[in-house]
Structures are given as structure tokens and as C-alpha cells.
Amino acid sequence: MTEVLTLEHVVAGGAVAGPPALTQTNPADPDDLRVEVPEADARLIANAADAAREAVGDLQTAGVEARADGLARVGRMLMADADALAELIARETGKVLGDARGEVVRAARIFDFFAGEALRNVGERFASTRPGVMVEVDYAPVGVVGLITPWNFPIAIPAWKIAPALSFGNAVVWKPSEVSSATAAALMAIIRRAVLPPGVVNMVLGGGAAGAAVIACEGVDAISFTGSERTGAAVRRAALERGVRVQAEMGGVNGLIILADADLDNAIDCAINGAFFAAGQRCTATSRILVEAAVADEVTERLLQRMGVLVMADPRAAGAQVGPLASLRQKATVTAQLQAIEATGLRPVVGGSGVDAPNAFFKPTLFVDAPLSSPLSHEEIFGPVAALFRVDDFDAAIAALNVNRFGLSAGLCTTSLARAEAFKLRAQAGMLMINQPTAGVDYHAPFGGVAASSYGPREQGRQAREFYTSVRTTYQLPL
Numbered sequence: 001m002t003e004v005l006t007l008e009h010v011v012a013g014g015a016v017a018g019p020p021a022l023t024q025t026n027p028a029d030p031d032d033l034r035v036e037v038p039e040a041d042a043r044l045i046a047n048a049a050d051a052a053r054e055a056v057g058d059l060q061t062a063g064v065e066a067r068a069d070g071l072a073r074v075g076r077m078l079m080a081d082a083d084a085l086a087e088l089i090a091r092e093t094g095k096v097l098g099d100a101r102g103e104v105v106r107a108a109r110i111f112d113f114f115a116g117e118a119l120r121n122v123g124e125r126f127a128s129t130r131p132g133v134m135v136e137v138d139y140a141p142v143g144v145v146g147l148i149t150p151w152n153f154p155i156a157i158p159a160w161k162i163a164p165a166l167s168f169g170n171a172v173v174w175k176p177s178e179v180s181s182a183t184a185a186a187l188m189a190i191i192r193r194a195v196l197p198p199g200v201v202n203m204v205l206g207g208g209a210a211g212a213a214v215i216a217c218e219g220v221d222a223i224s225f226t227g228s229e230r231t232g233a234a235v236r237r238a239a240l241e242r243g244v245r246v247q248a249e250m251g252g253v254n255g256l257i258i259l260a261d262a263d264l265d266n267a268i269d270c271a272i273n274g275a276f277f278a279a280g281q282r283c284t285a286t287s288r289i290l291v292e293a294a295v296a297d298e299v300t301e302r303l304l305q306r307m308g309v310l311v312m313a314d315p316r317a318a319g320a321q322v323g324p325l326a327s328l329r330q331k332a333t334v335t336a337q338l339q340a341i342e343a344t345g346l347r348p349v350v351g352g353s354g355v356d357a358p359n360a361f362f363k364p365t366l367f368v369d370a371p372l373s374s375p376l377s378h379e380e381i382f383g384p385v386a387a388l389f390r391v392d393d394f395d396a397a398i399a400a401l402n403v404n405r406f407g408l409s410a411g412l413c414t415t416s417l418a419r420a421e422a423f424k425l426r427a428q429a430g431m432l433m434i435n436q437p438t439a440g441v442d443y444h445a446p447f448g449g450v451a452a453s454s455y456g457p458r459e460q461g462r463q464a465r466e467f468y469t470s471v472r473t474t475y476q477l478p479l
């Protein structure tokens with residue numbers, strides 16, 4: 001029997017019901033779970049922003065230790081509930097259970113890290129050029145922050161926005177993706193139990209219209225967004241028009257270079273992990289494998305062999321490595337993208353289509369020796385799709401790597417220290433992965449890209465403070 005979850009918004013610490021407007025089903029098995037999601041309107045979002053405004057004051061009154069305690073409690077509760085949350089993520093978004101559990105633990109650790117950051121938000125004080133005057137620099141909350149989060153990391157990305165927002169004294173209006181709203185509601189329930197002031201996090205549900213209404217809301221002082229390049233551009237325009245601070249984390253068509261001197265066992269592991277795990281639905285996924293000609297045939301053969309034994313299965317099945325795409329809609333999107341590529345005359349060596357069944361599975365797909373000018377170099381495909389390009393040497397590999405407008409994550413497999421150092425200087429990307437998959441990042445290090453991949457200050461790590469605070473400079477004649 002299908003389990004039905006009917007979700008509600010959370011405003012000022014209380015649930016607010018609304019008629020179901022959007023539906024998400026278990027992408028591996030639509031008969032297992034149906035999530036009914038209401039759509040927030042501008043009035044509800046304005047109420048949420050008002051509640052958040054009040055909570056900013058409450059957070060200030062409560063002080064930094066109370067904030068740190070609340071965030072640490074969220075971390076502990078996430079850890080305690082990790083199995084149940086992982087199960088929900090697997091059922092709602094199709095993420096393989098082990099990855100889902102790892103993500104919940106990551107989210108817990110993010111809350112823990114930012115609990116500590118609340119106490120480490122130190123400023124500085126120094127003498128003015130005017131004798132007797134002191135200059136003080138500190139980091140004040142921005143106020144009410146609007147967060148718009150995607151479905152591919154349904155708990156870690158909300159964690160890495162909500163935790164720093166609260167840590168630095170802001171309150172939140174959060175619009176999670178309609179594809180992962182049940183997971184969002186589960187995180188929200190934990191936040192409510194963590195005895196933070198009510199209204200500190202308000203969750204308004206819905207699709208793109210609700211997201212647009214959050215950005216348009218007068219009571220929202222800053223916007224942090226993770227999602228597609230196209231939506232990110234619209235978010236940026238709308239936020240800049242209102243004159244509010246905006247941070248947008250968008251896509252990438254990330255390249256992994258494999259040089260002839262690489263440890264090929266490790267290089268193949270990196271390529272398989274980066275391209276196909278999480279069914280390719282990571283902005284840091286490897287879309288392009290740029291292989292030095294001398295080893296291109298061997299790498300192709302070994303990749304195809306490994307792809308042949310990848311276990312694509314129900315995300316809750318033991319041993320599953322590749323689950324479905326997150327939704328039937330995503331399957332339709334990836335299918336249409338591949339049809340457009342095939343219409344240019346290119347054919348994948350394996351894969352290329354969704355599984356012919358009423359679920360969202362899509363076959364791991366590899367193109368080999370496509371021209372560098374093809375859409376495979378330039379268009380992000382959020383699915384288990386990669387293209388192998390043959391390059392003459394290191395210089396050609398770097399040129400191919402930097403060929404598109406993105407610059408999120410870039411990988412290099414080599415045993416040459418000189419090449420590794422040259423790569424650091426020449427690769428155009430915010431995150432460089434040497435003998436590592438392009439995806440899979442730490443929570444205490446800054447995350448973000450260059451060029452079309454990212455806009456605004458970095459997320460995560462100590463750098464997160466830049467977005468979530470305003471620098472305040474005070475000149476004072478000692479009293």
C-alpha cells in the first residue's frame with residue numbers, strides 16, 4: 001500500500017496547512033511513497049519573514065552559547081536519527097541508502113562545526129590614526145536570510161546554509177525543493193525539538209513560484225541559493241534588483257584529467273565514483289574524462305568493464321551503487337538532453353536511455369571520442385552520463401578542461417608532482433582534486449567555484465561567515 005505524507009509549512013514554530021499542490025513519489029517505486037506538498041503564497045512568506053525578524057532579536061538576547069547549544073543539539077539528534085532519516089532520503093529522492101546515511105552524518109557534523117563557529121566569531125580592535133580613538137571591527141548578523149535548496153543533497157545542503165545562518169545570529173525563511181520536502185520536514189522537526197527560539201527557522205514549501213516569492217519578499221535581507229545555472233541566473237537578477245545580498249551555487253561540467261603516468265587503478269575509481277555515483281546528480285560530478293592518448297584505449301576498456309558491473313538497484317537494496325534519478329521529471333529532462341545530443345550524430349558506447357519502466361532509473365552512459373566542441377563539453381547533464389575525450393598531452397588536457405564557461409571542480413590523476421603543481425596554477429575551478437574524485441567535499445573547507453559555477457562568497461568552513469554577516473567598523477573615543 002502506498003504511504004502518503006501530507007506536509008505542512010512551519011511558520012513561527014507552528015504548522016500551517018495548505019492544499020496539496022505538488023507531488024513527489026519514490027522514484028524507484030512510485031507505489032511505495034507519495035509526498036503531498038503545499039505551495040506557499042506571498043502572504044505566508046511575508047508572515048514567515050516577520051517571524052524570522054522577531055527571532056533575530058530573540059537570538060541576540062539568548063546569546064552565542066545558547067545558539068551553539070541549539071546547533072549542537074540538532075547535530076546530536078541528526079546522528080541519533082541517522083538510520084530513519086537515511087531511509088526517508090532513499091525513499092523520497094532515490095539516493096542509495098549508504099550514501100544517504102553518510103549525508104545525514106555529514107549534516108550532523110556541519111551543525112556541530114557551526115555550533116563551534118558561533119563561539120569563534122571574533123573581531124579585532126586597533127588604534128585609529130587619530131590619537132586616542134579605537135577602531136573595532138566585528139561581524140554582525142545580516143538579518144533574515146532566504147534559503148533555497150535543491151533535492152540532490154536534501155539534508156546536507158540545507159544544513160550548510162541553516163547552520164551558519166543561525167550560528168552568526170540570523171533567522172531563516174527556507175524553501176526546500178518540492179522533490180525533497182519530506183526530508184526537509186524531518187530536519188525541520190528536529191530543529192523545532194532543539195529548543196531554539198521559535199521562528200528562527202521557518203519552512204515554506206512549494207515549487208519555483210514559492211522560491212520566487214521568497215526572493216521577492218520585502219522582509220528577506222539576503223538570499224542563498226543552490227540549484228541550476230538557469231534558475232541561479234534568475235535568482236541573482238531578482239535579488240540584485242531588490243538590492244539584497246545573494247549567493248548562488250550552480251552547476252559544473254567538471255573534467256577529470258587522466259595522464260599516462262597516473263595510477264590507473266585509482267584513476268578508474270575516481271572516474272567511476274565521480275561520474276556515476278549518486279546517479280551523476282552532484283554539481284561536482286565528473287562529466288568529462290580527459291585521457292592522455294597513450295592510455296586512452298586502456299582507460300576506455302577498463303571504464304566499460306567497471307560500468308558493466310555497476311550495481312543499479314533499488315536504493316535500499318544491499319549492494320546498490322547507482323539508484324534512480326530523483327524524479328520522473330528528471331528522467332524526462334535527461335532523456336530529452338540525450339536525444340538532443342544524439343540528434344547531432346553522437347552515440348554513446350553504453351547506456352543512453354532511461355530504463356523502460358514506470359520509475360526514474362537511467363542507465364549509466366558513456367560517450368567516447370566525441371569532438372571537444374560538442375554539447376558534452378558545455379551542457380550540464382544531471383544524470384549518470386560522462387564523455388571520454390582523448391587528448392595529446394598535458395597542455396591539451398588543460399586546454400580541454402578549461403574549454404567551457406563553468407569552473408566548479410576539476411580533477412587530475414598523475415604521479416608527477418610537477419604536473420600536479422602546474423594543474424593548480426592552470427585549472428580554472430574553485431575546487432581542485434588531485435588523485436581524488438571531483439565530487440565529495442569536506443564540511444570544514446570552503447566550497448564553491450569560479451566563472452558561471454558560483455556567484456558570491458564561498459559556502460562552508462570558516463569562509464561561510466562572509467555571506468552570513470556584515471562587517472561593522474566602529475570608531476570610538478574611549479569613554
Ligand code: UN1
Nearest residue numbers: 281282283284439440441
Ligand atoms: C560533494 O561533492 O560532496 O549540489 C558536494 C551539489 C553540490 C554539493 C556537492 N552543491 O552537488
